[in-house]
Amino acid sequence: EFFTWPWMKDFFEEDTDKYYFSHLGGSVKFIPYGVLVDHFQHEVYEHPEWTHEQRMDCFRRLEKEYLPHKDYEGIDVLERGGWWMRQLHIFMNPFYYIDYTLAQVCALQFWKRLQDQDPKAFEDYKAICELGGTLPFKEIVRKANLKVPFEDGCLDETMDSVSEWFKDRNNADN
Structure with a gap:
């Protein structure tokens, strides 16, 4: 979903920033x-x-x-x-929810790469889509040039980027 952000202005026009806030906030709150x-x-x-x-x-x-x-x-x-x-x-589907949580942490890492205008982000995403289920989770995450959510510091680093984005938007509104 984060890969579609550049086109959200076509849907939400003057409310695009509200969409970004809601989408990113909902992702984090989950x-x-x-x-x-x-x-x-x-x-x-x-x-x-x-x-x-x-x-x-x-x-x-x-x-x-x-x-x-x-x-x-x-x-x-x-x-x-x-x-x-x-x-x-x-x-x-017992014990399936953690899959959503791990996927969300990875999605937020892709979001950060997109914010940084990383030209390889979409290629890495496509590459792991093609791998789909052929390798263990940690290997697939590494193939996408992401950090494995279980590794020390991954969540802190990911959330620091998100917090900074919200802080920048809040400061711009003041």
């Missing part, structure tokens, strides 16, 4: 939620004896850790940890 879902599943599978209430407690505890801004005042079932029950992946 990461802690995706990690939360995966972490929760690990806890549940490690504790098959847990009651429904214990699963609810676990989800709410993790939600407060990963998404401390969530406030469910007045919505009892959510305050007790019920949000997880709306996430179909937990029931239908």
Whole structure:
């Protein structure tokens, strides 16, 4: 999706910056939620004896850790940890959400390369699309000249670039 940014002005015209903000912000906001879902599943599978209430407690505890801004005042079932029950992946495709999270970190690295006008970014993207599933994840990421999300510093470096972009936009508005 980030590769399409140069054409967004054709769709959004004077609201293009709002689109960029929403798209990039949504991409970043997804990461802690995706990690939360995966972490929760690990806890549940490690504790098959847990009651429904214990699963609810676990989800709410993790939600407060990963998404401390969530406030469910007045919505009892959510305050007790019920949000997880709306996430179909937990029931239908366990442990799949982490794939989305890892892909998002890689997409944000491509976004950064595009911001830096890296002429090889799209070629690297096309190359890994052609590899699709023929190599282990880490090897595919390296073939794209990206950092593996599991490596020390990858997330910090990626998020630093995103934070800087938001900071620059905020300063331009003031």
